[in-house]
Amino acid sequence: MFTADLVIKDGVIVTDRTEFKGSIAIKDERILAIGEAEAMPPAKEVLDAAGLHVLPGAIDAHVHFREPGYTHKETWKTGTASAAMGGVTTVFEMPNTKPPTGTLEALNLKLEAAKKAHVDYGIYGLLGEENLDHLEELMDGGVAAFKCFMGNTFGNLPAPSTGAMLEGFERIAARGLRIALHAENASIMKRRQLQLQAFGRKDPLAHLAARPPVVAAEAVSRAAILAEWTGARIHILHVSSGTELGPLRDAKARGVDITAETCPHYLLLDENAYTDVASLIRVNPPVREKAHQTMLWAAVLDGTIDMIATDHAPHLAAEKFKDDIWCADCGFTGVETQMPLMLTQVAAGRMSLQHYVKMTATAPAQAFGLYPRKGILQPGADADIVVVDLKREHVIQAEQLQSIGRCTPFEDMVVRGLPIHTLVRGRFVMKDRELVEASSGHGRPVGRIQQMPPPAPKNLEHTTSAILHAGPPA
Ligand code: DOR
Ligand code: ZN
Numbered sequence: 001m002f003t004a005d006l007v008i009k010d011g012v013i014v015t016d017r018t019e020f021k022g023s024i025a026i027k028d029e030r031i032l033a034i035g036e037a038e039a040m041p042p043a044k045e046v047l048d049a050a051g052l053h054v055l056p057g058a059i060d061a062h063v064h065f066r067e068p069g070y071t072h073k074e075t076w077k078t079g080t081a082s083a084a085m086g087g088v089t090t091v092f093e094m095p096n097t098k099p100p101t102g103t104l105e106a107l108n109l110k111l112e113a114a115k116k117a118h119v120d121y122g123i124y125g126l127l128g129e130e131n132l133d134h135l136e137e138l139m140d141g142g143v144a145a146f147k148c149f150m151g152n153t154f155g156n157l158p159a160p161s162t163g164a165m166l167e168g169f170e171r172i173a174a175r176g177l178r179i180a181l182h183a184e185n186a187s188i189m190k191r192r193q194l195q196l197q198a199f200g201r202k203d204p205l206a207h208l209a210a211r212p213p214v215v216a217a218e219a220v221s222r223a224a225i226l227a228e229w230t231g232a233r234i235h236i237l238h239v240s241s242g243t244e245l246g247p248l249r250d251a252k253a254r255g256v257d258i259t260a261e262t263c264p265h266y267l268l269l270d271e272n273a274y275t276d277v278a279s280l281i282r283v284n285p286p287v288r289e290k291a292h293q294t295m296l297w298a299a300v301l302d303g304t305i306d307m308i309a310t311d312h313a314p315h316l317a318a319e320k321f322k323d324d325i326w327c328a329d330c331g332f333t334g335v336e337t338q339m340p341l342m343l344t345q346v347a348a349g350r351m352s353l354q355h356y357v358k359m360t361a362t363a364p365a366q367a368f369g370l371y372p373r374k375g376i377l378q379p380g381a382d383a384d385i386v387v388v389d390l391k392r393e394h395v396i397q398a399e400q401l402q403s404i405g406r407c408t409p410f411e412d413m414v415v416r417g418l419p420i421h422t423l424v425r426g427r428f429v430m431k432d433r434e435l436v437e438a439s440s441g442h443g444r445p446v447g448r449i450q451q452m453p454p455p456a457p458k459n460l461e462h463t464t465s466a467i468l469h470a471g472p473p474a
Contacts, residue, residue: 002027003027003041004025004026004027004033004042004044005026005043005044005426006025006026006044006046006383006423006426007023007041007045007047008024008047008049008054008385008387009037009040009046009047009048009049010022010048011024011049011050011052011053011387012052012053012054013034013053014053014054014055014353014354014357014377015056015362015377015378016354016357016358016376017354018354019354022035022036023037023049024054024377024385025040025041025043026423027426028426029382029425029427030379030380030381030382030425030426031377031378031379033379034378051389052387052420053353053388053389054377054386055087055361055377055388056361056376056377056381056385057119057361057374057384057386057423058087058088058339059090059091059092059360059368059370059374059375060088060092060310060312060335060338061180061235061368062180062237062238062261062310062311063079063093063311063312063334064094064097064311064313065080065093065312066079067097067113068097068098068113069097069098070098073315073316073405074314074403074404074405075113075404076113076115076116077116077118078402078404079091079335079403080118080119080440081118081435081440082333082335082336082401082402083119083335083336084402084424084429084430084435084436085336085401086335086336086337086340086422087339087386087388087419087422087430088335088338088339088422089119089120089374089384089386089422089424090119090120090364090370090374090446091335092364092368093114093121095123095125095126095147096126096154096157097110097155098155100126100128100155100157101123101138101143102125102126102134103131103134103137103138104134104137104138104140104141107138107141107143108141110123111445115441116441117441117443117444118424118429118435118440118442119422119429119443120374120382120424120443120445120446121445122143122144122145122368122445122446122447123142123143123144124143124144124145124146124147124180125138125145125147126138126146126147126148127146127147127160127165127168127172127179128149128157128158128164129159129161129164132164132171135168139172139177142445142447143177143447144368144447144450145178145179145235146168146177147179147180147181147182147237148165148168148179148180148182148223149182150182150183150186151182151183151184151185151186151189152186153184153284153330153331154313154329154330159186162222162226165223165226166229166230167463167464169226169227169230169232170230170232170463170464172232173230173232173454173457173458174454174457175452176233176369176452176454176455177233178233178235178367178368179232179233179234180235180237181219181220181223181234181235181236182238182284183216183220183223183237184215184219184284185215185222188214188215188218189211189215192210192211193210196209196210197326202323202324204274204275204278204281204282204325207286207325208286208287211285213241213288213292216239216240216241216244216285217241217244217246220236220239220248220251221247221251224247224251224254224256227251228255229458229459230458230459231456231457231458232257233452233455235258235260235367236259236261237261238262238285239261239262239305240286240288241292241295242292242294242295242296242299243292245305248260248305257455259307259363259367260305260306260307261305261308262296262299262305262308263308263309263310263311264337264338264341264342264410265283265311266287266292266293267293267296267308267342268341268345268410269281269287269293269409270288270290270292271287271289271290273287273409276409277409277411279321279322280320280332280407281409282329283311283330283331283332284331297350300359301351307359307364308338308342308359309364310334310337310338312335312403313330313331313332313333313334314332314406314407315332315405315407316405317405317407319405320332320405332405333398333403333405333406333407333408334408335403336402336403337401337408337410337415338360339386339388339418339419340394340396340415340419341410341413341415343356343390343415343416343417344415344416344417347390361375362376363375368446368450369450370446370449370450374449383425384423384424385423386421386422387419387421387422388418388420389417389418389420390416391417392417392420393418394414394418395412395413395414395415396413396415418433420433424439424443427439427442429442
């Protein structure tokens with residue numbers, strides 16, 4: 001009989017579909033067996049999980065770790081330490097670093113920095129106006145997906161024209177990778193902001209006024225039309241409004257391969273945040289009025305929104321707290337607080353634990369080609385596991401977070417439900433609420449295990465390359 005490396009004994013094992021008392025045996029980074037404690041093989045180490053719940057580690061499809069370029073805000077080491085403490089075992093990291101991840105050279109710089117990671121990771125390549133000829137090399141170099149900034153945000157990467165987007169979608173569709181969209185319409189926002197500034201507005205709510213929901217809804221629907229035409233797979237980042245849900249539902253009904261995420265701040269905060277935490281709340285897209293929050297919850301529960309990600313976007317307090325809202329950097333930390341915040345909602349009865357697992361682990365694994373290697377607890381899967389105490393209460397405090405830029409709009413919030421141990425491929429990266437420092441460097445890129453077979457080709461006779469290749473009529 002095998003000797004397992006570790007047995008996690010007598011917890012409540014939770015997947016997106018089931019929940020039962022049992023034990024998990026781990027060997028060579030993978031789950032070897034799941035069942036009754038008596039049925040487990042002998043193990044070098046046993047973790048008693050009695051009274052605790054055992055979940056697939058969260059997969060956060062949206063984090064900004066700032067390295068290279070803005071390492072005073074975050075690094076791969078600190079960002080993934082935050083992930084480990086937050087029960088997150090895989091992250092997908094965004095390209096608005098310096099340099100932006102738009103060429104193979106920039107990707108290689110990032111891959112080098114990521115060698116300090118505590119958790120597994122995918123890296124987003126940039127889809128921008130100027131780098132269409134670099135998309136192939138980025139795919140060959142191992143990006144897990146692409147990110148297209150339709151609206152500008154931190155890093156000020158210019159939004160590509162619709163023409164460049166279409167051509168980028170054509171090229172990426174041929175390889176099957178998913179394209180994530182920061183879906184906000186740049187031209188509406190720019191106009192509104194200039195008008196508000198000319199009018200003298202610099203209060204926090206001016207930020208919300210500059211980005212009305214139509215900004216997001218227009219961009220979702222435009223991206224969906226391009227995806228439908230090209231067959232590209234797309235992912236709508238940080239859905240913030242009820243207004244986006246119409247175009248999202250329509251696209252899904254038309255058969256577009258479109259997934260969507262929302263974030264804890266859109267589900268838990270509303271317009272009062274602009275008074276409560278002032279300029280700290282500045283984030284793109286903005287936290288909106290309560291009516292939007294209500295519609296987002298319904299969409300989380302009915303499956304219109306597929307997953308919960310965090311848009312972990314660290315900045316220093318000095319960069320966040322400004323009297324003039326237009327001078328405050330956008331975004332705040334999230335990767336370490338998502339799980340306690342959302343488990344608190346589970347405790348309050350707003351979502352089942354199985355649905356939570358689906359939204360934070362199974363669905364992102366499926367969308368980005370990692371399932372069933374990740375996102376599920378079953379024999380053969382990577383032993384990416386978080387052991388949580390659903391009864392444990394905790395007070396969120398920025399100063400305890402691992403991030404460098406550690407502001408949070410959830411400061412002093414009492415949460416119920418806390419990750420206690422986190423394992424990435426069978427290795428503890430957090431144990432008994434302590435970061436395992438020595439696990440820096442354990443994280444691996446997910447590229448090798450990712451499966452994104454290209455979808456059926458669409459409208460190939462109309463692609464830019466087909467048209468140029470055909471030349472003028474004889
Ligand atoms: O508020 C935001 N901050 N939204 C984004 O899309 C980017 C992020 C950042 O990188 O700071
Ligand atoms: Zn983001």
